[in-house]
Amino acid sequence: MPTIETKTVMSITEDTCQSNELKAQQADKLSNHELLITSALTAFGTVMGTAALLSIHHRYRKQRQPDSSWQDYLTGICSQLHLLPSISKPPLMRFSSACQQAACAWQQAYRLPINDEHTSNNSLGTTDFSAMHTTTMLARPVCWVSGVAAMPKNTSLINDDSNDENDFGVVGIDADREIVWQTTMPERVHDIVVQPILNDQDNSLDSRQSCQNRDVVVMGRRPSEKFWVLDTATGQVKFAIKASDQRHFYGHACYSLDGSTLYVTENDTQSLDGKIGVYNAHDSYQKVAEFDSHGIGPHELIMHPDDETLVIANGGIKTEQASREELNLDIMLPSLVYLNRHEGKLLEQITPEHNQMSVRHLAMHNDGTVMIGIQFQGEKHINVPLVLTHKRGDTSFKPLTMPDNQWQRFHQYIASVAVDSERNLLCVTTPIGGCAAIFDLNSRTLINDVSLPDCAGASVLANSVLPNNVGSDINNDVKGEDKCKESGFIVSDGQGQLTKLHVDYLATVASTVINKVESISKDSKRHMMSFDNHLQAL
Template identity: 75%
Template structure:
């Protein structure tokens, strides 16, 4: 444990500030970057902590008639923070823009072109915001879902400077709440769905989209058994270098890893109440040479475990020749705490 900071309420996502351009006189090193901690939706606050010490530098309160929806992302230069918000009068989704160089003062606001925006990420082009509009109306200080029959979820691409709508894609079923996102380096968006419909309806829960595509593309589920994930994906994390995707489902009690080259499931691993997922860094293997590097993810759960999931290198190349039980190696470490929804590598 490097540091821990007690928070005044339950929190949801953690967003690490990118390192500024090294050519820039205001370049930041790893020791004094910010980490933004978002309150669990609906929350009226987010906090800015110092990555080196965990000290809370700022506590930012939502504007009048606004609350936060649990996620944020930085511009690639780390100078602006974009936050999903709710207009508590109209119930329209908003994107608040905060100046990281001016004590996180709110400087502008865009329409999310949908209801209930949740996670948002920055496109590798540095100019485009990608937003998951969950489609569910909620009122101030409430998690009650008001419009499940008439939901309108969507994935939206916005110009980050002007707020102009560039593209908007809707899923095949209006109760497929577009909720969690990860971005591949090649510009492909990884999408985790939380389905709000009847339990017997089987819909794909892990989708991809690339700008210009007219619809989402689901990943392949053996025998189309998406019920394995109990209609709920909590996190998605992508290893662009090795073309792997990890998704978690606390309700389904498992983490699953996909090979994005084939779009096929490598395997799923039982992990009760797992939610957070991040790419596993293996620096010692990097030094030994790329051939020895293990591919994998680290997953957190409500039981206090941090679990490294390492993918057998043969599993991605020759899935049929590797026994199912040997495709993913599971290594758990227990901590005296319960981990919540999201996990980020710094």
């Protein structure tokens, strides 16, 4: 008798499972059927509405123009189609992108139910970041990536009490300075680090595709304990990396030139000594080693062109865990350090002339010269040089020249440095001083500064073609291929502007003749967001 009951229960269970599966299949069919009906009704309504509007319009035309006919509409459509090839490429690209975005929105609005079993099998071993990060994108190539301190709010969620969406994020930007993708972040971010590619001279299709399929590391703002790895093409979060025990990050990182290893500035929260964390980019960014930075408060670090040497800006400022409070401004000791990237061996260490000249931001010239941005922590009336250079073997820093030594123009704060090695130009920004300045590295003098309130991020312009009338009179001074490229920088600011700063090449070869006011032109494009500290080119 117990055996019969057991078989009966098993039979009932099987019948129940089959019934549930049948109901699920029927629900899927019903959903597909509803989707087809909705699509058909939408198409039918569109056709009927268009026909009705055309009928009303044609009747009105007949009253005014008795000779008008239905053939006029077909003729007009054909004439517009013939004009399409003459339309410039950017509007067509924007129209195509808008269509793609509309298609994505339609698919999300009418998406089919997901098979839970199939999803769980495909996502095995992969973290789903969709609950923590929201990404919207258009299908266009990315030229720059920037952090954002104030993202546009989702208006549909404003009155939702459960909405905990914050303002922080990261955006990808195309050559037209339009936003390609934007991804929300759980906290404010700082440095943006793009994974390099080995052969950046190859312009083949495969090379361009690999350029877009790289990682971009987004560092949390000091003293964050996290950084994130995103896809450069889509903005999707791939990894979220947490700091080791008794460590926090200082907001900057750099890759080895082959893109296999990531180096991150960190703080030992017990001893307050600076550390360099080493992460394997080919193994889900697992931490594999750690070096001393040979200083306190390491901030930005960059890779030397020899791919063997790390260059580190030790800011010299002590901070405790989860705090931005400076603890040692009177006795701080900043330095620039060169380390062997494989063993962490100290190669060189140079200190500035004043112990409160915090060495903060760096850029590397192709010839191995380091460009240095200083943030002075001393009294406001003290005037010290804020933009320096150094090359291995030099015993001290070399300051650039400001007219009448007026470094106060930058209010003792340099936020970013960007170098154009081909044209020997350097751009620095200061949000406190409210300007971006461009230096000629040949003469080591200031070309000009441009007023840009709350500007911070700076990067070299993507390669683009100069107008035909620019550079025609300097054939003897500029190589042919250099004349075809745009000379200048792109600067981001907290007011939502992405500004191109175009440098008149004549200003750098004949600066005594050219009017300083006309040596730099600016072209700004505003977005409804507040860009953050750093902007990085792909």
